[in-house]
Amino acid sequence: MKPASETAGFHCEALAIVGVGLIGGAIALKAKQNKLARRVIGLGRDASRLTSARRAGVIDEAATDPDVLRAVDLAVVCTPVDRIVDDVRTLIGVPDGPRLITDVGSTKGAICESLQNVSRFIGSHPIAGSEKRGFEHAHEVQFDGRMCAVTPTELNSAEAIARIEAFWRSLGMNVTRLSPQQHDAILARTSHFPHLAAYALAGLLQPGDEAYVAGGFRDTTRIAASDADLWTAILMANRDAVRETLRRYQQALTSLSRDLDDADECGLRSTLESARKNRLRLNEFS
Amino acid sequence: MKPASETAGFHCEALAIVGVGLIGGAIALKAKQNKLARRVIGLGRDASRLTSARRAGVIDEAATDPDVLRAVDLAVVCTPVDRIVDDVRTLIGVPDGPRLITDVGSTKGAICESLQNVSRFIGSHPIAGSEKRGFEHAHEVQFDGRMCAVTPTELNSAEAIARIEAFWRSLGMNVTRLSPQQHDAILARTSHFPHLAAYALAGLLQPGDEAYVAGGFRDTTRIAASDADLWTAILMANRDAVRETLRRYQQALTSLSRDLDDADECGLRSTLESARKNRLRLNEFS
Numbered sequence: 001m002k003p004a005s006e007t008a009g010f011h012c013e014a015l016a017i018v019g020v021g022l023i024g025g026a027i028a029l030k031a032k033q034n035k036l037a038r039r040v041i042g043l044g045r046d047a048s049r050l051t052s053a054r055r056a057g058v059i060d061e062a063a064t065d066p067d068v069l070r071a072v073d074l075a076v077v078c079t080p081v082d083r084i085v086d087d088v089r090t091l092i093g094v095p096d097g098p099r100l101i102t103d104v105g106s107t108k109g110a111i112c113e114s115l116q117n118v119s120r121f122i123g124s125h126p127i128a129g130s131e132k133r134g135f136e137h138a139h140e141v142q143f144d145g146r147m148c149a150v151t152p153t154e155l156n157s158a159e160a161i162a163r164i165e166a167f168w169r170s171l172g173m174n175v176t177r178l179s180p181q182q183h184d185a186i187l188a189r190t191s192h193f194p195h196l197a198a199y200a201l202a203g204l205l206q207p208g209d210e211a212y213v214a215g216g217f218r219d220t221t222r223i224a225a226s227d228a229d230l231w232t233a234i235l236m237a238n239r240d241a242v243r244e245t246l247r248r249y250q251q252a253l254t255s256l257s258r259d260l261d262d263a264d265e266c267g268l269r270s271t272l273e274s275a276r277k278n279r280l281r282l283n284e285f286s
Numbered sequence: 287m288k289p290a291s292e293t294a295g296f297h298c299e300a301l302a303i304v305g306v307g308l309i310g311g312a313i314a315l316k317a318k319q320n321k322l323a324r325r326v327i328g329l330g331r332d333a334s335r336l337t338s339a340r341r342a343g344v345i346d347e348a349a350t351d352p353d354v355l356r357a358v359d360l361a362v363v364c365t366p367v368d369r370i371v372d373d374v375r376t377l378i379g380v381p382d383g384p385r386l387i388t389d390v391g392s393t394k395g396a397i398c399e400s401l402q403n404v405s406r407f408i409g410s411h412p413i414a415g416s417e418k419r420g421f422e423h424a425h426e427v428q429f430d431g432r433m434c435a436v437t438p439t440e441l442n443s444a445e446a447i448a449r450i451e452a453f454w455r456s457l458g459m460n461v462t463r464l465s466p467q468q469h470d471a472i473l474a475r476t477s478h479f480p481h482l483a484a485y486a487l488a489g490l491l492q493p494g495d496e497a498y499v500a501g502g503f504r505d506t507t508r509i510a511a512s513d514a515d516l517w518t519a520i521l522m523a524n525r526d527a528v529r530e531t532l533r534r535y536q537q538a539l540t541s542l543s544r545d546l547d548d549a550d551e552c553g554l555r556s557t558l559e560s561a562r563k564n565r566l567r568l569n570e571f572s
Contacts, residue, residue, distance in 0.1 A: 127500045147497050176497070189490050190498045194506045200538040201483055203561035204475050204531060210571045211433050211462070212476045214413045216509040217568075220480045223502040224565040228558035232551055243546050245490060246539065252486045253536060260529050265518055272514035275489035279510040282503075285496045 010036050010170040012073035018043045018087055020053045023104050024078030025135030028059050030143055030171050053135045070096045077103040082233040085114045088121055102164050107237040108151045108180035116153050122164045123151040126173055131226040144172035151180045188241035195231055198224040296322050296456040298359035304329045304373055306339045309390050310364030311421025314345050316429055316457050339421045356382045363389040368519040371400045374407055388450050393523040394437045394466035402439050408450045409437040417512040430458035437466045474527035481517055484510040
């Protein structure tokens with residue numbers, strides 16, 4: 001039988017958020033709202049930003065020294081994907097440091113491989129966010145009914161996995177367990193490559209085109225306003241799966257290009273119609 | 287000096303909307319709201335749909351016989367791009383038919399070339415719309431502050447051009463004059479090719495991926511829910527410019543692919559950052 005704390009939801013004394021930006025701030029806010037922790041401690045590098053986050057009520061305590069995280073129950077590392085491994089290692093070095101550690105990185109393969117010997121680390125990816133940055137927009141992030149992928153390894157205990165899953169469920173999310181590789185292959189298709197495609201599309205615009213842009217182009221390229229550093233790191237961290245998706249996309253474009261060259265209306269229509277059905281199927285999941 | 291009717295806005299006795307779908311319905315509604323005509327006549331092929339549009343208050347009169355359009359001041363042809371030329375020719379065949387004719391086709395080159403001998407036809411493209419269909423969604427279409435391209439030829443009189451431009455301005459739109467070729471080159475970048483790219487992206491989704499889709503993918507592929515017949519016709523009608531944009535897009539992807547192959551973080555970041563600036567510039571035009 002599972003202990004009550006797992007089935008009835010997550011609760012702890014002290015929750016640490018490492019990196020109080022958009023998603024870290026959103027997790028802190030929601031954890032406070034759902035009363036998941038008695039104290040939410042924000043750890044970061046910029047003391048004045050952390051003070052602002054504390055004053056805004058996003059976190060209860062602000063700290064720049066990891067040693068403050070002694071005896072913390074859970075630390076959620078919300079830094080950019082290329083800093084997560086180092087930040088988790090820093091937490092591990094804290095004497096009597098966080099009992100459980102998870103992250104929110106948009107890629108899992110490289111991170112989970114680097115940390116595969118750390119039994120108290122379990123990778124997570126709450127699929128929620130925005131093209132914006134900073135805890136000031138944290139209230140815009142929606143968790144309710146969204147998916148959170150949890151990517152445990154063989155070293156993680158069933159109890160630790162259950163506790164991490166209970167944490168995300170208590171934020172309102174649906175949880176699914178994937179291998180880091182499964183996660184990265186899916187996310188390459190549903191998020192990472194689409195960002196690359198949107199950036200490439202926004203790059204096509206010529207000066208003066210702006211006035212002729214309607215809602216379609218705006219929506220299609222909205223995510224091209226996302227932070228370039230963050231997305232360079234994500235695309236690099238999931239390079240193999242993104243390249244595989246890119247290859248398939250280029251094949252699809254080549255085939256569409258041939259339809260246009262040959263003025264093959266039937267071929268073009270049938271490709272568009274089948275893509276349209278794929279897109280409409282998403283409406284069942286909204 | 288321009289006559290008052292041109293500077294003070296558009297007004298007429300009878301306005302005909304040929305094809306009362308999403309955009310035709312929206313023009314009818316807005317023309318009635320802004321009191322641009324005493325009567326708005328909807329012409330179409332499906333009598334029962336037209337009757338519904340009349341009952342919904344979108345049009346004042348419904349007709350399936352073009353002969354009804356005798357002595358009409360302006361006819362706006364809102365049928366799919368591959369039917370516009372035929373529909374305009376039908377109107378020209380009506381004795382004492384519409385004095386002025388325009389259209390709303392998303393492509394202009396092929397249409398304006400076919401109709402270059404028709405002095406009372408002036409091509410237009412109000413850049414407004416939605417991925418939805420049918421006059422039932424007409425109220426969702428926004429004209430205020432949006433751009434309408436007008437693509438006259440040498441045969442059109444200055445007075446006729448001014449009257450068409452006054453019509454679109456009276457709907458709340460900003461009007462710009464372009465050659466049909468300029469129009470098609472710009473729209474290939476800002477609308478036509480982005481639709482193709484969005485369809486191709488939606489086509490990459492594999493069964494089971496749906497649960498891992500977040501706002502980014504949804505937005506990026508929203509226009510892939512657009513009607514496949516309509517978009518096949520548009521892409522075919524603007525084949526050359528779309529192929530040119532597709533070529534440039536493939537070059538951009540190939541360059542990004544090389545950055546990923548070489549793990550060239552700097553190259554990737556600089557491409558993303560420059561695309562991001564392009565996208566952010568759009569916010570000044572919203």
